[in-house]
Amino acid sequence: MSAFDALVRPALVRIAAPGGGYDPHGDPFWGTGFFIAPGWVLTCAHVVAKGGGAVWRKEPAVGITWEGGATTGRVVLAKPRPATPEETLSFWDFPDLALVRVEGARDAACVRLSERPPTTPARVSLHGWSRQTGEVAVRDVEGQANGFSGGALLLQWAVPIEGCSGGPVVDLGRGAVIGVNKGRGQNEGAAVPLTSLRELHDVPGGEVLHEVLRAHDRHHLARHRSFGSGRTWTDAQTELWPATARGVSPVRRVQLYGRFAELPPPSGPGEVMALVDAVKRRVLHPEYQAVLETDARTWRDGVGLLHELHAPRREHGPESTDLGLDAVLLYAAKVARHLTERYGPGPGIDALAAWIADESGGAHVAVREEIAALLDPEPPRADGDAGTDAGAGGGRTGASGRADGGLPGREQGARADVRVEIDAVPYSSPRRYAWRVMLLFDGRTVSPLRGDDGGVARDRLRETLRGPLVDALRLGDSGDHLAAVEVVLPRELFDEPLDTWRLSPDDEPFGERSLPLGQRRTVVIRDRHRSHHPPSPEWRKRWRGSESGPLRAVPLRAEVLAAGADGDAHAPHLRKESRMSAYERLDAVGDGSVPVYCGPVAGGDGQRAMEAALAAGHPIALWRRSAPGHADCAEFHERAGELLAAAAGAEELHRPVRTLRRMRAADTEGDPRERSDHAWAEDLAVLYDPPDRPPYEAPLQGPPLLGEADG
Numbered sequence: 001m002s003a004f005d006a007l008v009r010p011a012l013v014r015i016a017a018p019g020g021g022y023d024p025h026g027d028p029f030w031g032t033g034f035f036i037a038p039g040w041v042l043t044c045a046h047v048v049a050k051g052g053g054a055v056w057r058k059e060p061a062v063g064i065t066w067e068g069g070a071t072t073g074r075v076v077l078a079k080p081r082p083a084t085p086e087e088t089l090s091f092w093d094f095p096d097l098a099l100v101r102v103e104g105a106r107d108a109a110c111v112r113l114s115e116r117p118p119t120t121p122a123r124v125s126l127h128g129w130s131r132q133t134g135e136v137a138v139r140d141v142e143g144q145a146n147g148f149s150g151g152a153l154l155l156q157w158a159v160p161i162e163g164c165s166g167g168p169v170v171d172l173g174r175g176a177v178i179g180v181n182k183g184r185g186q187n188e189g190a191a192v193p194l195t196s197l198r199e200l201h202d203v204p205g206g207e208v209l210h211e212v213l214r215a216h217d218r219h220h221l222a223r224h225r226s227f228g229s230g231r232t233w234t235d236a237q238t239e240l241w242p243a244t245a246r247g248v249s250p251v252r253r254v255q256l257y258g259r260f261a262e263l264p265p266p267s268g269p270g271e272v273m274a275l276v277d278a279v280k281r282r283v284l285h286p287e288y289q290a291v292l293e294t295d296a297r298t299w300r301d302g303v304g305l306l307h308e309l310h311a312p313r314r315e316h317g318p319e320s321t322d323l324g325l326d327a328v329l330l331y332a333a334k335v336a337r338h339l340t341e342r343y344g345p346g347p348g349i350d351a352l353a354a355w356i357a358d359e360s361g362g363a364h365v366a367v368r369e370e371i372a373a374l375l376d377p378e379p380p381r382a383d384g385d386a387g388t389d390a391g392a393g394g395g396r397t398g399a400s401g402r403a404d405g406g407l408p409g410r411e412q413g414a415r416a417d418v419r420v421e422i423d424a425v426p427y428s429s430p431r432r433y434a435w436r437v438m439l440l441f442d443g444r445t446v447s448p449l450r451g452d453d454g455g456v457a458r459d460r461l462r463e464t465l466r467g468p469l470v471d472a473l474r475l476g477d478s479g480d481h482l483a484a485v486e487v488v489l490p491r492e493l494f495d496e497p498l499d500t501w502r503l504s505p506d507d508e509p510f511g512e513r514s515l516p517l518g519q520r521r522t523v524v525i526r527d528r529h530r531s532h533h534p535p536s537p538e539w540r541k542r543w544r545g546s547e548s549g550p551l552r553a554v555p556l557r558a559e560v561l562a563a564g565a566d567g568d569a570h571a572p573h574l575r576k577e578s579r580m581s582a583y584e585r586l587d588a589v590g591d592g593s594v595p596v597y598c599g600p601v602a603g604g605d606g607q608r609a610m611e612a613a614l615a616a617g618h619p620i621a622l623w624r625r626s627a628p629g630h631a632d633c634a635e636f637h638e639r640a641g642e643l644l645a646a647a648a649g650a651e652e653l654h655r656p657v658r659t660l661r662r663m664r665a666a667d668t669e670g671d672p673r674e675r676s677d678h679a680w681a682e683d684l685a686v687l688y689d690p691p692d693r694p695p696y697e698a699p700l701q702g703p704p705l706l707g708e709a710d711g
Contacts, residue, residue, distance in 0.1 A: 009067070014136065018062070029131075032166040035102075039105050042097065046089075111170075115257070164181045169191045176237070180194070234254045273302075306331055332356050413478055418485045431457070433455045437465065473503075518658065518661045523686075524689075551593075582609050593618070599623065599627070639681070
């Protein structure tokens with residue numbers, strides 16, 4: 001029996017067909033689960049799947065028995081789950097989790113969930129129901145969590161026995177649940193890390209998970225405050241807490257999380273990580289940038305990344321300094337300020353601010369001063385208050401002169417931009433394209449997320465990149481501010497319709513993810529070949545001219561407009577412009593000139609002209625991806641010229657392009673026989689290729705997978 005057995009058992013549930021109960025002679029039970037909030041049970045998806053189609057139709061088809069009674073539950077969230085209720089999955093991939101709503105269990109005891117990724121090696125205890133000895137009974141075993149593999153938390157000397165699937169894994173050194181029993185191999189067991197619970201936020205209906213985790217934190221704060229609740233999880237964690245420790249004690253955490261539970265939740269991981277980054281830059285180093293990204297989904301997740309923060313050890317200097325208290329109090333103050341600016345004052349924010357003020361007496365004097373400034377209702381200073389920055393790239397100035405240094409044109413306040421690099425795999429037959437997805441902070445600092453050096457076929461790029469793009473955009477977005485997407489392409493892919501890509505599966509109900517990328521965000525193309533070399537003087541000079549403006553259109557191919565209204569440049573009397581002639585002409589045009597073309601540029605005459613424009617240093621170009629032969633080329637050049645002339649400089653170009661794309665999309669839902677005022681912008685593509693981000697000499701290396709922790 002582990003030290004936490006008495007706390008786990010009241011929260012442990014036996015899952016079976018409805019009506020099975022504790023009767024050992026009843027229907028075979030399915031497995032184990034446990035209460036994580038009053039009325040909510042967490043288990044494995046493969047456990048509840050034994051109930052068949054009724055479970056996936058959200059019927060009350062899951063029998064739940066615990067110390068407080070017996071009832072039925074409905075599966076609300078699960079991942080994975082069958083495509084149809086009648087389908088039977090032969091393999092249950094990670095995360096293999098299901099959340100069950102249990103009516104009539106408002107008074108159930110609940111386990112304490114860890115707020116941080118598991119740290120290994122760690123001594124753990126496994127809990128669950130089993131028939132191992134012939135009758136159904138609770139089983140507990142101790143062992144060690146040794147590391148991770150393919151999404152699994154690996155267990156040694158503690159192998160889940162049959163029936164224990166879906167039960168909790170408790171970290172005995174920290175006093176919290178860090179995983180869910182999944183299965184066993186030949187020599188070791190496997191658990192689902194509790195951090196995988198975050199993936200349920202993204203399934204249909206996943207927003208309910210915010211309410212579940214709020215209820216979890218309210219429950220433990222109420223138990224801590226109650227005189228009649230007996231020994232609590234907070235008591236057990238406090239017993240493990242060193243008497244001389246200065247940091248964020250279990251009592252402080254349960255109080256803070258209870259106050260976070262009364263706040264509006266973050267919109268995504270970028271909103272949390274922006275504040276975490278800002279805190280680490282303040283207490284560690286101004287140039288701090290995360291090495292691994294964390295899929296944080298709640299305000300408490302941010303505390304999990306900070307409450308054990310230490311200053312780096314020096315080889316000949318003092319031992320590491322505990323910075324956890326300073327970091328957490330500063331983070332909480334930033335949360336309060338951020339939400340006040342977004343939603344206005346409220347009782348939940350006021351209660352949090354009062355708690356921070358009471359607890360900040362033990363913080364460093366400089367941190368106390370910054371907290372006081374953050375909690376002050378006065379607006380931020382005009383010169384930029386570090387405490388109010390929602391994480392727009394560390395405050396350094398990029399080539400655009402903007403304080404956040406990010407991609408000019410992205411919404412100020414986004415945490416980072418998303419950079420996608422695609423390149424042809426040498427000598428591949430058929431042609432394959434390697435890819436990388438990464439975050440781009442302050443316009444120069446790259447944080448790799450996902451990638452595949454082996455590459456995929458061109459027609460699989462959209463499908464392959466959908467998931468990595470979704471993950472990256474969550475990390476780059478911060479609140480209402482959306483990350484921009486820059487795609488670095490070989491010239492043969494310049495006509496790929498990137499701005500029309502949708503991030504949602506085709507069968508997902510219509511929502512914001514159903515909109516094409518280019519209608520919600522800045523989406524631009526950059527040249528892969530040019531990024532391999534030092535920026536040329538022509539490139540730098542033209543970028544400076546484009547930045548300051550004004551912009552004006554010049555033809556990418558000089559003979560197109562001379563060909564007449566139909567755009568036919570192949571008339572026998574018309575001499576086609578050579579690549580060298582195009583280069584000389586485009587090299588001679590003035591600063592702020594933007595090449596414009598009403599046809600594709602990934603092949604033929606358009607590609608040769610685009611190569612000339614790139615050689616002449618042009619960082620911006622507009623064209624139409626669709627096939628040549630348009631009857632409205634003259635109109636396209638005229639309207640593109642008006643678009644460019646209306647922009648004060650390069651940075652002002654993105655918003656009107658997004659607006660055009662939305663209007664063009666709305667036109668397509670009208671009468672197809674009527675030509676709209678925005679038809680000229682059909683298939684509009686934008687090259688936006690500044691010479692300064694990221695440094696050309698930075699090698700393209702294989703990225704780590706999306707991290708669970710940040711050192």
